[in-house]
Amino acid sequence: MDTLETRELRYFMAVAEELHFGRAAERLGMAQPPLSRAVQQLERRLGVCLLKRNRRGVSLTGAGEMLLHEGRAALDATTAAARRTRRAGGADSPGGPRRLVLAVKAGASHELLHKLLDAYAAEPDSAEIEVLPSGTCEQEGMLRDGRADVALMHAPFNSLAGFDSEELMTEGQIAILPAGHPLAAHRTLSLADVSDIPDLPLARWSRHGTYPPGPGPEIHDQTQLAQLIALGRTVAVFPDSARAWLWAEHTAVPLTDAPPVVTHIAWPAHSRSLALAGLIRTATRL
Amino acid sequence: MDTLETRELRYFMAVAEELHFGRAAERLGMAQPPLSRAVQQLERRLGVCLLKRNRRGVSLTGAGEMLLHEGRAALDATTAAARRTRRAGGADSPGGPRRLVLAVKAGASHELLHKLLDAYAAEPDSAEIEVLPSGTCEQEGMLRDGRADVALMHAPFNSLAGFDSEELMTEGQIAILPAGHPLAAHRTLSLADVSDIPDLPLARWSRHGTYPPGPGPEIHDQTQLAQLIALGRTVAVFPDSARAWLWAEHTAVPLTDAPPVVTHIAWPAHSRSLALAGLIRTATRL
DNA sequence: CTCGGTGATACCTACCGGGTATAACAGGGC
DNA sequence: GCCCTGTTATACCCGGTAGGTATCACCGAG
Numbered sequence: 100m101d102t103l104e105t106r107e108l109r110y111f112m113a114v115a116e117e118l119h120f121g122r123a124a125e126r127l128g129m130a131q132p133p134l135s136r137a138v139q140q141l142e143r144r145l146g147v148c149l150l151k152r153n154r155r156g157v158s159l160t161g162a163g164e165m166l167l168h169e170g171r172a173a174l175d176a177t178t179a180a181a182r183r184t185r186r187a188g189g190a191d192s193p194g195g196p197r198r199l200v201l202a203v204k205a206g207a208s209h210e211l212l213h214k215l216l217d218a219y220a221a222e223p224d225s226a227e228i229e230v231l232p233s234g235t236c237e238q239e240g241m242l243r244d245g246r247a248d249v250a251l252m253h254a255p256f257n258s259l260a261g262f263d264s265e266e267l268m269t270e271g272q273i274a275i276l277p278a279g280h281p282l283a284a285h286r287t288l289s290l291a292d293v294s295d296i297p298d299l300p301l302a303r304w305s306r307h308g309t310y311p312p313g314p315g316p317e318i319h320d321q322t323q324l325a326q327l328i329a330l331g332r333t334v335a336v337f338p339d340s341a342r343a344w345l346w347a348e349h350t351a352v353p354l355t356d357a358p359p360v361v362t363h364i365a366w367p368a369h370s371r372s373l374a375l376a377g378l379i380r381t382a383t384r385l
Numbered sequence: 386m387d388t389l390e391t392r393e394l395r396y397f398m399a400v401a402e403e404l405h406f407g408r409a410a411e412r413l414g415m416a417q418p419p420l421s422r423a424v425q426q427l428e429r430r431l432g433v434c435l436l437k438r439n440r441r442g443v444s445l446t447g448a449g450e451m452l453l454h455e456g457r458a459a460l461d462a463t464t465a466a467a468r469r470t471r472r473a474g475g476a477d478s479p480g481g482p483r484r485l486v487l488a489v490k491a492g493a494s495h496e497l498l499h500k501l502l503d504a505y506a507a508e509p510d511s512a513e514i515e516v517l518p519s520g521t522c523e524q525e526g527m528l529r530d531g532r533a534d535v536a537l538m539h540a541p542f543n544s545l546a547g548f549d550s551e552e553l554m555t556e557g558q559i560a561i562l563p564a565g566h567p568l569a570a571h572r573t574l575s576l577a578d579v580s581d582i583p584d585l586p587l588a589r590w591s592r593h594g595t596y597p598p599g600p601g602p603e604i605h606d607q608t609q610l611a612q613l614i615a616l617g618r619t620v621a622v623f624p625d626s627a628r629a630w631l632w633a634e635h636t637a638v639p640l641t642d643a644p645p646v647v648t649h650i651a652w653p654a655h656s657r658s659l660a661l662a663g664l665i666r667t668a669t670r671l
Numbered sequence: 672c673t674c675g676g677t678g679a680t681a682c683c684t685a686c687c688g689g690g691t692a693t694a695a696c697a698g699g700g701c
Numbered sequence: 702g703c704c705c706t707g708t709t710a711t712a713c714c715c716g717g718t719a720g721g722t723a724t725c726a727c728c729g730a731g
Contacts, residue, residue, distance in 0.1 A: 103467040105391050106719090120678060133720045135678060145467065147474050152678065154728045165473040169466035169531070172655050176462040180455035181389040181431065187451040188433050245455070260549050261654030368547030369458050392688090406709060419689045421710060438709065440697045 105177055107141045108170045110134055111149065115167045118157045172243070179245025179367075198227045199374050202247035205232035206321045208362055209343050211268055211385070212251065219381040226374035234319075235304050242367055249366040249375055253338070255358055257365075264365035265383050270339040272357035276350050277331040283350035290336075290356050299334040302327065325349070391463055393427045394456045397435065400424055401453045404443045458529070465531025465653075484513045485660050488533035491518035492607045494648055495629050497554055497671070498537065505667045512660035520605075521590050528653055535652040535661055539624070541644055543651075550651035551669050556625040558643035562636050563617040569636035576622075576642050585620040588613065611635070 113123035114134065124131040142149050149163040159167065186198065203212055212230070219225050231247055236257055238250035243261075251267075252259060274293045276283040282292065294301055300315035302324055310317045316333055318324045321344070327333045329348035338360040342351055364382045366375055399409035400420070410417040428435050435449040445453065472484065489498055498516070505511050517533055522543055524536035529547075537553075538545060560579045562569040568578065580587055586601035588610055596603045602619055604610045607630070613619045615634035624646040628637055650668045652661055 101467060102391060102395070103463050105388060105463070108463070108466070109388070130721055132679075137719080145471055147471060149470075154677065156677075162470050162473040166466060166470040168655065168657060169462075169469050173459065173462035173466045176455075176459035177389050177391070177394070180394070180452060180459045181387060183455050184435075184448050184452040185431055185433060187448040261547055263546050369454065371454060416690055418710075423688080440708070442708075
C-alpha cells in the first residue's frame with residue numbers, strides 16, 4: 100500500500116530524466132502504454148502529482164523533483180546492496196568480505212596509492228584490494244552504488260558529503276606549461292596569471308560526458324592533455340603530485356593562490372567491514 | 386535480471402532478523418511457503434547463498450549479513466523517498482517543500498530550539514517547521530527513513546556519520562542528584578564519583594525498547610526519571626541545559642571529566658532544499 | 672484544416688505472487 | 702526404536718497485474 104517498488108522507481112526516474120514517455124519506454128526496453136499506466140499508478144499510490152503532462156512533452160512538479168532526487172539515492176542504495184552482496188559471494192566468513200574495491204581517480208596520487216597498497220599488503224591477514232580507476236569526480240557515485248567500497252578523494256574537487264573520511268595528505272597546486280613558454284620562466288604564478296593567457300586557454304575536462312564552456316580544448320584523458328601541453332596548445336592546473344608524470348617538454352610552476360588539495364580516504368558511513376577498518380588504519384598511519 | 390525488488394528485500398530482511406521463516410511470514414502478514422520461495426528466488430538471482438538452513442532454524446552467511454546491513458540502508462532510502470515525496474505533496478513550487486520536519490530529542494535543548502524557531506520564523510519567506518520529538522538517539526533513523534528532514538543531534542550520543550552537519554553549541558555535563566544527598570554538597574564531581582554510589586545506581590535509559598544491564602531503574606520518560614531522582618532512588622548525568630527542567634528536590638553538580646556535549650544541526654547529505662538551507666543558515670548565525 | 676507527434680485508454684494474454692495442503696527431515700521424549 | 706513436534710521445501714491452484722498491441726484524444730505547426 101505504501102511501499103514504492105524499485106520497478107516503479109526505475110520507471111519514474113527514466114521518465115523524469117527523459118521528460119518523454121516514449122523515449123523513457125525505449126530506454127527501459129518496454130512499450131509506452133504500460134509505462135504511462137505504471138507512472139499513473141505510482142502517482143495514485145503516493146497520492147501526489149509527479150508530472151505535468153503538457154501536450155508537448157512532460158515537466159516535473161515539486162513532488163516530482165523531490166522523488167527524482169530521493170529516488171536516485173534509493174536506487175543507488177539498492178543496487179549497492181545487490182552488488183556488495185554478490186561480491187561478498189560465497190565467503191561465509193564473518194566480519195565482511197576478504198576483497199575490497201578501491202576507487203581512485205585515474206592517475207592521481209600514484210605515490211600515495213603505491214605506499215598504501217604496499218603497507219596494507221604487509222599487514223597480517225589483509226584482504227585483497229582491487230584498484231578501480233574512475234573518471235573525473237566519479238568516485239562519489241561509485242561508493243554510492245556499490246561499484247566501490249572505499250575511495251581516494253581529493254577535496255575540493257570531490258564532495259565528501261555523506262561519507263566518512265580521514266585526511267591523508269595536503270599538497271599545493273602547480274601550473275603545467277609548455278617548457279618554452281615565457282611564463283614557464285617564473286618561480287611562481289597566480290591563478291589569474293594562468294587563467295587568462297591569450298595563447299594558452301585552460302583545458303576543459305570531461306565531466307559525465309559534458310564539458311564546461313570555454314575556449315580551451317576538450318580533454319578526457321591525461322595523456323591527451325600531456326600531449327597538448329607539450330605541443331604548446333594549452334595549460335593545466337594540477338596538484339603537486341602530478342610532477343610524477345611530467346614530460347621533458349613540460350614545466351611545472353607552483354601556484355601561490357590555488358586552494359590546497361587534500362587527499363582523503365572515504366567510505367560509506369554505514370560500512371562495518373573489518374577489512375575496510377584495517378585499510379583505513381593503515382592509511383592513517385602512513 | 387539484476388534488479389533486487391524492494392518486496393524481495395523486505396522479505397529477506399524479515400527472515401534475516403527473525404532467523405525463522407514462520408515468524409517472518411507472520412510478521413509480513415503472509416504464509417510461509419511463498420516466503421521461502423521468494424527468498425530462494427532472491428538467492429538464485431543474486432547467485433549467492435544468503436542463509437544456512439539448519440534443520441533447526443536459520444543462520445546468516447557472510448553474504449547474508451552484508452545484505453542485511455546494505456538492505457537496511459536501501460529500504461530506509463526508499464521509504465524516505467516515498468515519505469518526502471508525499472510531503473512535498475501538491476506544492477508545485479520549485480526549490481523544494483515549504484514545510485520541514487525537525488527531529489529533536491524530546492526535552493533536550495529547549496532554549497536553543499526556541500531561539501532557533503523564533504529566529505527562523507522571523508526570516509523572510511521561511512517554511513513551516515514541524516517539530517518531531519524523538520526517543521533516545523532515534524534522530525538518525527528518522528533522517529534516514531524520511532520521517533524527518535533535519536535534526537538536532539548531540540555528540541557523542543548521536544552518530545553524525547553519513548550526514549552533513551553544523552556545530553551549534555558545546556556544553557558541559559552535570560550530575561543530577563537528590564537535593565538531600567551527601568554528594569550534592571560538593572562543588573564538582575567526577576564520573577567515577579557518580580557511577581559508583583551504592584545507594585544511587587545510575588538510571589538505565591530505554592534504547593529501541595531494550596535496556597543496558599545494570600542495577601539502576603529502567604527509564605523511558607524524563608518525568609519518570611525526575612521523580613525517581615527526587616525520591617532519592619537514582620542519579621542521572623545530563624548536559625548543562627538540563628538545568629532548565631530541574632525540580633526543587635534536585636541538585637545539579639558539574640562533572641569535571643565528562644566529555645562535553647556538542648549540539649549539531651544535521652541533515653541528509655544529499656538534501657538540496659532551499660528551505661533547509663535557510664534553516665541551517667539561521668541556526669549557524671545564532 | 673490536416674498532419675505529425677504526444678500521452679491516455681481499451682483489451683487481451685501470460686506470468687507470477689500468494690494461498691492451501693502436504694512432504695521431507697531432524698531431534699527429543701518415551 | 703518409534704512417534705511426535707517443529708521446521709523448511711515442494712506441489713498445485715487461482716487471481717491479480719504487468720506487459721503487449723491497437724487505437725483514441727488532443728494540440729501545435731505548417
